[in-house]
Amino acid sequence: MIDRRLLPSLDLNFLGTALVIGAIGCMLVYSATFYSDPTGYPLNTFHKQVLWMGIGIVLMLIFTFIDYHVLFDIAPITYGIGITLLLYLLIWGRATAHVHSWIRIGGFQFQPSEFMKVFTALMLAKFFDSNDRAYLNFRTFVIAMGIIGLPVCLIFLEPDLGTSASFAPLVGVAMFFGGIRWRVWVAMILIALIVLPGLYFFVLKGYQKERVMIFLNPERDPLGSGYQVTQAKIAIGSGGIHGKGFTQGTQAKYGYLPARHTDFIFAVLGEEWGFIGVTILLGLYLFFIVQALTMAKHARDRGGTFLVICLISFFIFHILINISMQIGVLPTTGIPLPLVSYGGSSTMMFFIAVGLMLNVDMRRFVNT
């Protein structure tokens, strides 16, 4: 299965960038949790993150070397398994009144919704591989939206607003790259303007509405839900240019910063490594994105291009949303920072995505 001739085509810059970002993530997780560990036993958070990253790298290599066309072939199966798991969670969760978004296996738990991101991306790329018209018509548009909409609805019902919203980039890719005429864009925007307020008033739950309100006015309740953003801003601002130094951030160390090893890990970076650290990580991410977009341009076929675009759109979306919410540019949602935030499922999912992009890039030449 592994063709030695492919190896020279492996983009080591891209791979290296991902590994450096992952290593920075592990250091930040250590810094955020060494003083008081929120999970602790039997392995501490830092060790677990290193473990996740290790598993992620193995998965990445597997997904690099299995030809993505083979993966396109089995995409409906993997997509089906993902949907089944989500349905199981929903029904079992409702029945036992234990509402969770994860499944427990042995001592570990994983979130099917994270892996569903990859499966959905594969499914969508497979769909566009076979649909080579420049613009979507009504039928193909509905199919594309259906592929995305099914997992989103299931995750939304769990309920996990943040994760379901993180499928939004796929919708953007489908419409922007799948091709939609400008009349449809206008119609969509009009519908969105009508639907979104309706969504806000009738569908969103109390705490979800509260988040939106706090986003609009962060000082509203500094010790309540707005507390997170306030503390994150204090952490970042107090870091200044040079930062307080590795493991020296009082906001992170003493627990003033909520979700300091997951959603708000970027604030730990801001506090301990300062503006210099922030700029370095932003630069690494930008380098990573530029390389991925170049890969998309150079992909051998339409399916490869769409797969890379779908996957990098997840990265771009997560990075921008996560970093924006650190300083209150966008509302707080449970969206992790790719390759950096603590979390088994998301770390593995993002490494798989890196592997798939390497996969497409490696096979950009004909007659492999």
Added chain:
Amino acid sequence: MRVYRDDQKFINLRINIVLWVTVGVFVFLAGSFWFVQGLQAEKYRTLSDANAMRELVIPAKRGLIMDRNGKILADNQPAYALVVDRVILKPLVKGDKTHKDKLFTFVCSVLGTTPAQLQDRWDKAVANAIGMQPITIAEDLTLQQVASIQSQAMGFPELNVNPVQRRNYPYDTLAAHTLGFIGEATEKDLANRKDLKLGDLIGKRGVELMYDDRLRGKDGAQYWEYDSHGRRLGEYRPLRKEPQAGDNIYLTLDFELQRRAEQYFIENEFVGAAVALDPRNGEILALISSPEFNPNVYSKRFTTDTYKTIASNPYKVELNRSIQGLYSPGSVFKTVMATAGLATGKLDPSTTFDCGGSGVFFGRRFRCWEKSGHGVVNVERALKVSCDIFFYNTGARLGVDTISEYAHDLGFGQITQVDLDGEKGGIVPSTKWAEDKQHRKWYPSETISVAIGQGPLIVTPLQVAVMMGAIANGGTVYRPHVLRQIEHTNPDGSVARYRAPAQVLRQTKFSPNVLEHVRNGLWKVVNEEGGTGGNARISGLDISGKTGTVQVIAQSGWFSTAGLPFMERDHAWFASYAKKDDPQMVVVVFVEHAGAHGGTDSAPLAKMLYQARFQDQGTNARLNLSDPEVLEQIKEGKLPQPGVAPKEPAQPANSALGH
């Protein structure tokens, strides 16, 4: 090699759009972080420190106050304060609404206070606290109280017993008026002095007040880190500011003289004042005001009850009689009259007046204290026997304005500028004074009263001492002072010493001849048979002085007042110096309502002090603790134990304040 796809253009355009939009957003985010981290870093740094750190004041050690030989008169003693950490209290009250009531019940039972008193103390402490700083609700806990609190530590984690430094005066009442006391800064203090913060203990009276800036030192600060649950984690060392101890102060007071003089007042149950100073430089060797208070009472945050007791005492214990008590100088003033008479030439050494027991001046008959009269007296003899008739005549010749001029020259009618608070200047009457202050004309007959130290003339004992000093040293009026030396320890450990210099206020221009005759007269008062100050005589010391007796109520004839009620008895003065030809010490003793002649009640104390100063060199100097003989004497109680208050000092009945 690469396959050309017909959708390439379409896709590449869109990829480029995504790329540049992403770059734009990244630049915007970098700018936002620059705004927060580059421009507002200081603001957030402060917020971050406020989150995790709380400042705790490390009080500076107040400087010691010592006598001229280094005997400690005021130091600091470890004490225990009860402190409540409100950061810990808050979640406890949230979890259990009755927790604060339980806390109050417990604290009240330990301290023996009422909940209302505790609430009062609590509210004041909260008002004084900066932010959520811990508040002090009790000081000076007994060891028993500390034990009861610590046994309940599990139920009340918000209670802490903190070691603090309490001002301590090891000899209790000794030199209380000079030392003064400390207390919490009032709002007025805070408005006047920017370096103070609420709750600071500052000097309120005496040396503690006058040299507060030097004694107080600079408080330090430590920063404790707290986690988000309010748990104290440890000290954040880099920000620690070490306190800077206050400067030590050596006073000019001589412990031994001070102690003996106070003992004299206490043993005789006298109310009054005494001053001993060095006429060569104005250093005050002893400054007594009796009765005294116990400054240790003030160094606790006393309740209003204690304060009322002290304020309502009929003997006005807080009054520093030596610098604030205003009294008629009586016959002591004859020294000034003799000097003025001789200096103006209205008298000469051979001028005599015939004393027949009384005389008529300006149409009124004035009596001499000696009914039978002194016969023909010159100025030296007039001083010796304190003849009133001689000085009535001198007064009549000089007139009140000349008397006033010379009295001012010698330091009366104005403050002596001693380095103590609340000094009074007294009154030296003149025609101008009568017009300006009394809006009336001066009657010449009043001058006759002033001539023997009566009438509107009032002085402080310290002024009398300064005058005596000028007579003794040849006419130099020194500024009296209690500060001898300030000892400042620099941060590097080196010690800088500032020695208070002698300050000349005025150089009077009497000829040596004038003072020679006055001094001869004063010597005869003590050393010749028939002098009024014979009680102070010590052979070989050549003590010179002048007695004075001040009538408190007008009496038609002279008779003994020993049997009269206390408040109606006469005051007794004795103003003196020694030695005659080498004056080294001035002693002024004033006893209120003594009931006897100045020579009887006041002179013996002066004699005792001269003995201590000139003869008992052994006890006057610093005790040599390596000398077995000295140790033996300390053991037997013949010598005071250094650093320890004398056991149960005899307290006069009228100053039963103290503890």
